[in-house]
Amino acid sequence: MSSGRRPSTPARRGARAWVPAALVLALAAPLGACQADSGSGGAAAPAATASPAPARIDVLPADAALDVRLDAPVTVRVTDGQLDEVVVTAQDGTPLEGAVAGDGLTWTSTAPLLAGARYEVRATAHGSGGAPAERTSSFTALDPAVTAFPAVAPLSGSTVGVGMPVIVTFDEAVADDRRALVEERLRVTTSPAPVEGSWRWVSATQVQYRPAEFWPAQTDVHLDVDLGSTEVAPGVWGVTRDIDFHVGAAVVSQVDVQAHTLTVTRDGEVLRTIPVTTGQDGHGGKYVTRSGTKVVMSLEESRQMDAETTGVSRDDPEYYDVAVRYAMRLTNSGEFLHAAPWSAASHGRANVSHGCTGMGLEDARWLFEQSYVGDVVVFTGTDRAVEPGNGFDAWGYSWEQWRAGSALQG
Known part of the structure; x- marks a missing residue:
């Protein structure tokens, strides 16, 4: 007898299986934690990123x-x-x-x-x-209240002899502990070839440069005074300058005091031997011409020579005040090469001057025309030596002695 209910039958192959709702929710929950909801609720906001920092x-x-x-x-x-x-x-x-x-x-x-x-x-x-x-x-x-201006010899654009040192004289003292820095910024370059040289401090206001040997003839020299940013002493600043000069022919003269001769060479060739008179003996030796290597300091076609400037008083029998021609200064103390026509009888025979080297008017004119400031004149024949600092005395030192005066040595 039928109970009125349809007997249950197994699900047919290929039909969708029925899953209880609770099980569906249980299976869906893990998915919701790992991926964005694609339903009607919309996409989740992306994670915020930091903007680049400005420079x-x-x-x-x-x-x-x-x-x-x-x-x-x-x-x-x-x-x-x-x-x-x-x-x-x-x-x-x-x-x-x-x-x-x-x-x-x-x-x-x-x-x-x-x-x-x-x-x-x-x-x-x-x-x-x-x-x-x-x-x-x-x-x-900064606008410095005090500057150390560097006066330079030789002048820019000049032609000089092979013995001319480069002389930089400041109008303010350079502090001891700044000398090396200053020296580093005084740069000498030469062409057509490099020339070895060194600075030497003469005083707190002067430094000089010379090559190891005389300058090669026909050399161009450039000095860069690069001191515009250098405090040379507390509150004292340097100045920047550029100097260019030319070294001419190698005019080197030899004066033999005992033989009373002056022999002039140019680039190694003897041009002329001139009879001269030099400083007389006696008077305690104060008029004896000094021996040593001297350098022409100035050229003056005419000069008034007053013995009072060398310490000879006007009432001294040896006092003189005379105009001379073709004067070429060799020392600060007053030694010159110059024309001395008044002593012509002694030229080549005797030494009768007050220390200068005198010669005939035409010889003096010829020599003057051959000469440059910086030319070398070597004196021999007396026991009286040129004192340090008496003229352009750079060649009175050996190369080792000269370099020892550099603030960059040691």
């Missing part, structure tokens, strides 16, 4: 700085980026030279500041994300 440009000296030291470097540095361009200009339009480091992060000036100049700095860069950055600033360089 930062720092400049030293600080903006609006005053009295910036002339040796202070100007630096521009970028953080979180790369420099694109740096331009630093004085108010007169003069650019300040500088260079960017290999990493592209820092620009540093490579030249000294101009005294008293106001500078404008403009720098551009880009950040790590490419965004541009710009920085402008300004500062004013």
